[in-house]
Amino acid sequence: MPRALVRAVVDTNILVRGILRRREAAAVRVFDALVRGDFRPLVSDYILGEVRRTLREPDVRALRCLENNEIDAIVGALRETCEFVPGAYRDLDKVPRDLKDRPIVAADIEGGAHFLVTDDRRDLLPLKVIMLAGYRPLQIVTPGDFLLRIGAR
Amino acid sequence: MTRGLAAIKERIEALPIEDKAQLLEAVMTPQMRLRLLVNQVRRRNDEASDRHVDRVVNRAVKRVRRAAGTR
Numbered sequence: 001m002p003r004a005l006v007r008a009v010v011d012t013n014i015l016v017r018g019i020l021r022r023r024e025a026a027a028v029r030v031f032d033a034l035v036r037g038d039f040r041p042l043v044s045d046y047i048l049g050e051v052r053r054t055l056r057e058p059d060v061r062a063l064r065c066l067e068n069n070e071i072d073a074i075v076g077a078l079r080e081t082c083e084f085v086p087g088a089y090r091d092l093d094k095v096p097r098d099l100k101d102r103p104i105v106a107a108d109i110e111g112g113a114h115f116l117v118t119d120d121r122r123d124l125l126p127l128k129v130i131m132l133a134g135y136r137p138l139q140i141v142t143p144g145d146f147l148l149r150i151g152a153r
Numbered sequence: 154m155t156r157g158l159a160a161i162k163e164r165i166e167a168l169p170i171e172d173k174a175q176l177l178e179a180v181m182t183p184q185m186r187l188r189l190l191v192n193q194v195r196r197r198n199d200e201a202s203d204r205h206v207d208r209v210v211n212r213a214v215k216r217v218r219r220a221a222g223t224r
Contacts, residue, residue, distance in 0.1 A: 013214040020210065021203045022195045035188050050217055057213040063201045064194045074190050080183030 005040040006150050007083075009108045011118035012050040014143055019055070019074060020064055026143035030117055033152040035081065042111035044087025046103040048075055085111035105130065108138050115139050117146045 010018075010030060018031025034041045054060055055071045087107040104124075108116045109132060118124045119142055130138040141149065154162070165176065181189075 012217075013211055016210045016214065017207055019191050019194060020206050023203050025203060031191070035184050035191070037184065050214070050221075053217045053221075054210065054213045057216065059209050060213045063206055063209060064197045066194065070190065070194070074187065074194070077183050077187035077190060081187050 005037075006115065007040045007042060007111060007113045008115040008117055008146065009042045009047070009104060009111065009113050010034065011104060011116065011120065011124075012047060012054060014117055014119065015047075015051050015078070016054050016060070020060070026147060029147055029152060030143045033147065033150065038152050039150050041082040042085050042107060042113055043079060043082040044085050044103065044107035044110075046087045047107060048079055051075055051078065083111065105138070109135050112136050113138055115141055115146055115149070117141060117143055119143065 014027045014030055017025070017027035018034075021028050033039060052071060052075045055066060055074070056068070060066075061071075085107050087103055087110060104116065104118075107113075109130070112135070114136065116124065116138055118140060124140050125142065127140050129140065165173065168176065
């Protein structure tokens with residue numbers, strides 16, 4: 001019987017670095033695992049919007065001479081590759097952290113994610129696990145830890 | 154290769170380049186498309202070191218979040 005795939009949300013800066021970086025790094029390996037289908041990636045409009053806006057920032061765009069149509073094609077293919085969740089979950093009062101993290105956590109909870117992959121050491125990683133009644137416990141891990149958990153190449 | 158497959162291969166090879174591109178687009182999965190796009194992007198502009206990419210991206214994400222009023 002096939003093993004059920006791990007479900008995970010990958011934070012915006014890991015996604016963007018995975019798209020742009022060249023050499024082996026945890027962010028690149030997470031992105032490549034996403035493309036290979038080593039885990040079930042979840043995205044929301046909020047996350048895709050952040051990825052698009054970040055790639056369109058002039059200094060980011062200049063890194064790889066990105067064109068608008070190319071950015072749109074990448075974001076479109078990313079949306080089709082991932083499972084889409086609305087990310088509208090609002091009852092996050094039990095997550096005592098910065099407002100900026102809430103839409104990312106919302107997508108995790110709504111999508112029944114096992115993991116949130118991030119390198120946000122200030123706000124998200126210290127939480128380690130978010131447990132909300134009626135939802136799957138959400139583990140917050142670094143890209144390196146996540147790769148170990150899914151046994152990615 | 155069976156005769157049927159060989160005939161299909163021959164017909165594809167005979168297509169004009171635009172039709173070949175259209176055919177490729179139609180049979181590519183989103184994963185294949187994403188891999189192709191990202192591989193093209195990663196290969197471009199050797200001057201940007203990976204460390205520099207990290208710094209620029211992290212700063213940009215913070216800016217985007219500030220502008221969206223979520224930070």
